[in-house]
Amino acid sequence: MARKLRGKGGEKAAERLREAGLRPTRQRLELAGLLFCDEDRHLSAESLHAEAQEAGIKVSLATVYNTLHQFTNAGLLRQVVVDAARSYFDTNIGDHQHFYCEGEGRLIDIPGDAIAVSGVPTPPRGTEIDRVDVVIRLRRA
Amino acid sequence: MARKLRGKGGEKAAERLREAGLRPTRQRLELAGLLFCDEDRHLSAESLHAEAQEAGIKVSLATVYNTLHQFTNAGLLRQVVVDAARSYFDTNIGDHQHFYCEGEGRLIDIPGDAIAVSGVPTPPRGTEIDRVDVVIRLRRA
DNA sequence: CAATAGATTAGAACAATTCTAAAGAAGATT
DNA sequence: AATCTTCTTTAGAATTGTTCTAATCTATTG
Ligand SMILES: [Mn+2]
Ligand SMILES: [Mn+2]
Ligand SMILES: [Zn+2]
Ligand SMILES: [Zn+2]
Numbered sequence: 492m493a494r495k496l497r498g499k500g501g502e503k504a505a506e507r508l509r510e511a512g513l514r515p516t517r518q519r520l521e522l523a524g525l526l527f528c529d530e531d532r533h534l535s536a537e538s539l540h541a542e543a544q545e546a547g548i549k550v551s552l553a554t555v556y557n558t559l560h561q562f563t564n565a566g567l568l569r570q571v572v573v574d575a576a577r578s579y580f581d582t583n584i585g586d587h588q589h590f591y592c593e594g595e596g597r598l599i600d601i602p603g604d605a606i607a608v609s610g611v612p613t614p615p616r617g618t619e620i621d622r623v624d625v626v627i628r629l630r631r632a
Numbered sequence: 633m634a635r636k637l638r639g640k641g642g643e644k645a646a647e648r649l650r651e652a653g654l655r656p657t658r659q660r661l662e663l664a665g666l667l668f669c670d671e672d673r674h675l676s677a678e679s680l681h682a683e684a685q686e687a688g689i690k691v692s693l694a695t696v697y698n699t700l701h702q703f704t705n706a707g708l709l710r711q712v713v714v715d716a717a718r719s720y721f722d723t724n725i726g727d728h729q730h731f732y733c734e735g736e737g738r739l740i741d742i743p744g745d746a747i748a749v750s751g752v753p754t755p756p757r758g759t760e761i762d763r764v765d766v767v768i769r770l771r772r773a
Numbered sequence: 774c775a776a777t778a779g780a781t782t783a784g785a786a787c788a789a790t791t792c793t794a795a796a797g798a799a800g801a802t803t
Numbered sequence: 804a805a806t807c808t809t810c811t812t813t814a815g816a817a818t819t820g821t822t823c824t825a826a827t828c829t830a831t832t833g
Contacts, residue, residue: 513780514778514779514780514829514830514831515830516779516780516781516829516830517829518780518781519780535820536820536821537820550781550782551781551782551783552782552783552821553781553782553783553784553821553822553823554780554781554782556820556821556822557780557781570716572713572714572715572716573713574713574716575711575713575715575716575718575719575789575790576789576790576819576820577716577819577820578716578820578821590755590756590759592759593762599756601752601753605751605753606749606750606751606752606753607749607750607751608747608748608749608766609747609748609750610746610747610748611742611747611768612742612746612747614731614768614770615731615740615770616773617772617773618731618733618770618771618772618773619770619771619772619773620768620769620770621734621769621770621771622768622769623766623767623768623769624766624767624768624769625749625764625765625766626764626765626767627752627755627761627763627764627765628761628762628763628764628765629755629756629759629760629761629762630759630760630762631758631759631760632757632758632759632760654810655798655799655800655809655810655811656799657798657799657810657811657812658798659811659812660811676789677789677790678788678789691812691813692812692813692814693790693813694790694791694792694812694813694814694815695811695812695813697789697790697791698811698812716820716821717788717789717820717821718788718789719789719790
């Protein structure tokens with residue numbers, strides 16, 4: 492089982508985790524496999540857990556939460572707040588913004604160089620800008 | 633008790649609720665008194681409930697939630713999503729954006745005519761833009 | 774191989790929110 | 804005013820997303 496994750500891609504993923512100060516455990520490697528497989532993704536803890544189950548990966552929901560937060564702290568993921576009920580994690584950590592389909596709970600990336608925010612006032616003294624988030628909420632036409 | 637809310641400001645507030653299709657009940661009038669008293673405000677259900685208690689207003693938390701949602705549906709309030717753990721309601725329903733102090737959970741208005749978002753791509757077919765939210769997250773300098 | 778530090782897990786706990794169903798109040802109809 | 808109907812309030816239970824606990828397990832180091 493662990494064997495299949497060694498060599499080639501597996502070892503590279505393991506190295507990536509080690510560099511982030513995280514032990515390359517079976518669960519982390521398998522979740523990383525789902526997360527960083529191909530395209531950029533937006534997913535909730537519950538949806539990743541469900542997907543892992545379907546893929547036959549044995550991992551608890553607590554570990555999914557732990558892993559998502561650890562990856563986020565390590566800069567491998569970023570968290571997106573668009574819905575008060577659920578948080579989303581984004582595999583695209585580059586500069587970009589989002590469309591959000593309220594109904595379906597779906598996020599769509601907008602490239603950071605496509606969109607611009609101008610006229611931001613000086614932040615209150617004692618604070619500085621951490622980041623600027625733009626969410627474009629969509630409804631059915 | 634209800635007497636004190638009649639006449640002058642009380643009747644105007646009652647009329648406003650009736651126009652919104654809401655019965656001007658004691659709880660709604662008293663909460664409206666807190667919400668639309670003077671300046672624009674950003675508050676959570678819990679914080680409004682606490683404030684009502686301190687003011688000696690007898691109202692349940694369930695009613696605070698009901699009222700906030702009813703006022704929001706009636707267009708008297710708007711909901712702001714900046715923190716996955718808590719939702720905020722905003723008495724400023726005009727076009728504007730926000731600074732958000734992560735640490736303190738405080739929202740600060742940015743006038744809508746001060747800030748501009750350009751380069752928004754065409755939304756996916758079958759959808760249209762409901763609104764554009766900008767949240768500028770602040771950290772201690 | 775130990776030994777050790779760190780990771781995983783089931784299930785309990787939590788916080789924010791919503792639901793339920795019973796009692797109360799507002800507006801309409803006599 | 805008395806009544807009727809509809810909407811509102813409420814306490815408490817329930818639900819949801821998430822975090823915590825503490826026992827077990829595993830990756831890494833010597
Ligand atoms: Mn919740
Ligand atoms: Mn929550
Ligand atoms: Zn994204
Ligand atoms: Zn505001």
